[in-house]
Amino acid sequence: MDKVFAIAGNPNSGKTTIFNQLTGLRQKVANYPGVTVEKVAGVVQVNGSHLTVIDLPGTYSIHPRSPEEKIACEVLCGLRPDIPAPSGIVCVVDSTNLERNLYLALQIREIGLPMLLVLNMADEMKGRGGRIDQQRLSEQLGVPVVSAVGKKGEGVEEIRRFLATYAHTNRLPLCLKVPANAPAPEEVRSRYRRAGEILAASQIQALSDSPLQEFVDRAVTHPVLGSALFLAVVIVVFQSVFTWAKPLMDLLQVSFLRLGEGVKIYIQNPLLRSLLTDGLIAGVGSVLAFVPQIFILFLFISLLEDSGYMARAAFLMDRVMKKIGLQGKSFLPLLSSYACAIPGIMACRTIENKNDRLATMMIAPLMTCSARLPVYTLLIAAFVPQIQVLGSLVSLPTMVLLGLYALGLGIAVVVASVLKSSVLKSKPTPFILELPPYRIPNARTVFNTIWNRSRLFVRRAGTIILGISLLLWVLASFPHRGDIHTSFAAAAGRLIEPAIRPLGFDWRIGIGLITSFAAREVIVSSLSTIYKVQAGDSGLTLVETVRQQMTPLTAVSLMVFFALACQCASTLAVVKRETNSWRWPAFLFSYMSVLAYLCSLLTYQGGRLLGFV
């Protein structure tokens, strides 16, 4: 087994930038077994030997309260069965906030392993007039000290030397078990007293306030400027995931279509041809279609996080989100879920509190995502007359569409409140959030984040999505090749017909519901195929065909169903990956299905009572 080193530090101490500098792209992201905390490990080569370096979650303390702190504590003390005790610890501190960072460093020093203190962001400290006597600091603390500028790679060589020095030693940590209780107030006080003494002894000059920080802060929080900035950020993030990703997604879609057509020519066997083109290539295409959105959203998330603005946005939105039992950090994931729940759910990882994170994930799929739009547009075009309402201010189709958006949001608010006051009721954990200094994001860190997220999605969630696509292909193509009308899917549609009849759906819509599990918009092409096969090619457009084959009330009921049902295998796959268990995706699917069924039932039966057809 490789020797292991751990990198520890406060959030926003630039730990991850240092880690990226050390390991480059040789990183592996996985979950610690049994918990949702991410394990980020990389490989560093020094003097011909490979060392594993673990980037621990950023914490203010290693007293295990949150899962992150527990993991950090366990890894540092060598108490995890999956990771050997570290050969050394690299403790990264933010030089511009030494006193608080030293508190954690003192805790880590008590573990008794070889340790290196990295004074990161040394340039920022110097820029603000601060000076530290490194020699004194090292003597006081009893560990070697280097100063570093993570984003420029300064100090990385010294860190590598530290790794090389301790790559062959074996010292055992002094802590033998994870402390059960929080520290007593006196313990915190005395450690802070020590941190203060160390600082007083080694600080030559304290740093002054940064006029630049003050200036930026005043602009960002200005009543007019600040609100404008917030709105601009919201609009840009929303628009980019919605529309900027579109050309790339279209390009991918067209490429895969072309690829399919190209492959078709060379394969004679119709079954194999269909498996390759309609099954495999279409499946891979549907996985990759999400990548541009994930890419763009994480570009913004990473820019917002690294610049310090994300915390400010959470600060602004906290009060509103608190009303439904959530918190400020839930805002951005929910906003991006309007484009697509997949990147939205992945964005929930920025919410530290586990119950808040889960509750946000559970309601994210209720936001009206862009895959619902083709379904809504088709049905609205077929049944909702183009008349002006509200004193000819808006058209009726627009009103119906807005109504569907409102339905999803309204139900989401109710679900969030219910969840947060029942299954996900947390001990009232206080919302305490550091508002980090404003900083210019580091291109390398941003790139690393995007790269890791996209790769994880394709590898973990992608395989599940591909599997389900292939399964649905089998259902739609067998036993009579290529004829959806007599396929297993049709049989299943007929099988569930008695159950969906009360909602106003026949077996043909049933097929649509089953096949659209691969992606919501698939119902449009499924219905088109089925109706064509049945009615023959009558020269009617899809809208006209739908108008012939469905009643208006059925259409409304179907839209309500689509607004609320979790008709999306990819969402479930990504929830599985993010929560590291099948329990939450199962819960998500069940509650949304029940909700969709009941609301559709109410719509259809209520509508009939009122005399609609």
Next chain:
Amino acid sequence: MTTTLDKLTEGQKGVIVGFDLPLETQIRLMELGFLEGHEVKLVRFAPLKDPLEVAVLNSRISIRRAEASGIRLRHLG
């Protein structure tokens, strides 16, 4: 004269003298630098007066009104 953190107006400072909070919350805040004898400054309120931005040590921390009302201060003006 003692007061609580949430009673300050924007820009005012105080020195922490004690807590009326659940021990766990108190410890979390202490680990972030909210210690007796430390100076804190109420930087600003969020638009709906909740949460608050507080300057402590060399950092800015956002806490909700509920927690701020449990931090007792000696007023510094």
